[in-house]
Amino acid sequence: MRTAFRVGVAACLTALAALTPTTAAAAAAAPAGGAPPGSWSVQPAGTNGRPAFVMDSAAGSVIKDAVRVSNLSDAPLSFQVYGSDGYNTPRDGALAFRQAGEAQTGLGNWIALGTNALVVPPGRAADIPFTVNVPAEATPGSHIGGIVALNNAVEQAGDASGVDVGIQRAIAVRIHLTVDGPLTPGLAVRSIRVRHHPSGVPFAAARATLTYTVVNTGNTALKPTVSPKxxxxxxxxxxxxxxxxxxxxxxxxxxxxxxxxxDAPGLDYLNATVRVSAPGVPPASAQSGRAAVSWSTLGTVGALLAVLVFSLGWIRRQKSGLAGEIS
Incomplete structure (x- = not known):
């Protein structure tokens, strides 16, 4: 039974969110395995070339603006357009946006678009007005989200083992809203772990892997710098x-x-330190240590010690026997 999967690719949103509209459209226009279904761009409306929406507002305010969806292809394109929460992916911290079917609990839930569905003729653009209804209880600091244009066309990405895989592509334009109030930036390093992978060859270098978690403990978006050791x-x-x-x-x-x-040592005690900092934020650091053991090295050292002990005992016995013969 052949099954078709419609996959909304969050990684595509992550990669394209910070790009200029022209570059984003070019990146989205060339799927593998067939002719491109079209290219498009998403950007703030107007003529001042804003790459993203940057807003400052008090809690309880209403912000009005417009987003432009441009069809750069030679065929009509149909889109689903929606507001989305931004988040960091757990493994590498890349900025991503929630998909249409996911619950929007932050900035994405505050966005009301003039329309959520549109068809843009070839070579044309459509401006969609929207409002950001900032709740009265909104916390001060940074709130990150975006407006996503999801192409309704499903591209065939390949056929493997009787399974057809389809991909829907999306582009997001980022919204960075700062709600008035005290800003308390902060960073922390947690869950430092050192994994030691010794070589099977005695006295050879090993491999060590340091993993750590960086946490934004404040209410301001930050671009941290880390110094691991x-x-x-x-x-x-x-x-x-x-x-x-x-x-x-x-x-x-x-x-x-x-x-x-x-080229970590095969036998040692390893102490890891990770320091994280950002402009205007006090640096934070954390440490963790562990013994690094190479069983092949320990076995070789043990065997050498055993040979040494046996040799010393044999020499001692030989000396004792020789002394007895002389006496």
Whole structure:
């Protein structure tokens, strides 16, 4: 039985959210395995070239604006347009947007569009007015979301093992709303773990993997920089992880990251430290340690010690026997 899957790809939204409209349309226009069904762009309406909506408002206010959906292809395109919450993906912290069928509990729920469905003729654009109804109880600080245009066309992405796979493509334009009130930015590092993967060859270098979670503990979106490090006992061996700038981390969001140390010691005590900072925010850090054990190295050392003990015992017995013969 052949089954067709309609897949809304959140990764596509993540990759395209921060792009300029022209680049986003070009990226969305070339699916593999067939002719492109069309290309389009989503951007703030107007002529000032805004790449995203940036808004400041008090709680309880109503903000009015418009979004433009442009059909850059030579055929009509049908869209579903909706407001969406932004979030950070757990594994790498990339900015993504909720799909149409998911519950919108933040900024996406505050957006009311003039229409949620439209057909744009080839080479034309449509401006959709919308309002952002900021609740009176909205918390101060950053609220991130977007307006998503989902192409209703389903592209065939391939046929494997009797299964037809279809993909729907979407482009989002980001909305960054700051609600008036005290701003309390903050960052934390949690869940530091060092995994040690020893080589099967005695005394050979091992591989260590450092994983850690960065948490935005404040109410302001931040772009953190992390400085991870692993040191051996007495600092004799240490990793050379480069400083890393993370994606924008939204308030209350967390994401896990990792770094590999390919030439870690096979036998040592490893102490990991991760420091995170952002402009205007006090840096935070956390530590974790673990013993690094290579059983092949320990076995070889144990065998050598056993040979040494046996040899010393044999020499001692030989000396004792020789002394007895002389006496």
């Amino acid at each position: 692993i040191e051996g006992l007495f600092g004799l061996r240490h990793s050379a992880f480069p400083e890393r700038t993370l994606p924008v981390l939204l308030p209350g969001e967390r994401a896990e990251f990792s770094a590999d140390w390919p």
